[in-house]
Amino acid sequence: MLASDLQRYKEALQEKKAEILRQETPPLGSGHFSAGDFGDQSNENHDSYIGLRLRQTDGKLLRAIDDAILRIERHTYGICEMCGEEIPEARLRAVPWTRLCVACKEAKDAKQD
Template structure:
């Protein structure tokens, strides 16, 4: 992978992280506003709590992505970006363009996703 691709990917990573941070903040605000409007209503309190659950699930997934993004940015800075964390092989640039925060090469990813017997 050349320096230009690397710089591009870093830009994508930084952007994606900002996007996720914004998304989490927006959902948080929305839930906060709803909680205020609906306070005291039993039915709405129930739907509010499922909203919150959904938010926490969402936030958990986004947090995982965000930390993977952070790690990828750190790796770019250290000059070790683009290697599979499992087997140490180069991850294909095509794969990195699709998921710049991916940690594993396609073989290891497929291996990890295979249903265990």
């Protein structure tokens, strides 16, 4: 892969990472519970539950992005971990943090189901 391509993927990964980290920042006023108003309280619980689920997903994604940036620095980026073939550019552009080509990803997903 060309160094300029690698640089582009690295920038895309860092941008995505920054985007997730921005979302991690709690909005102003969150964590405030208005005592005595059960309506408000249940809404806040609902929001924090969704927030927790998002954070878990983002945590996984952040690790995958960090791994991908590491692979760029080690010059192993864009190589499928399962079959050792190059991952097509179209797939890298869609999912720059992927470590598997489409065929291997589908094989892996099928096994997990």
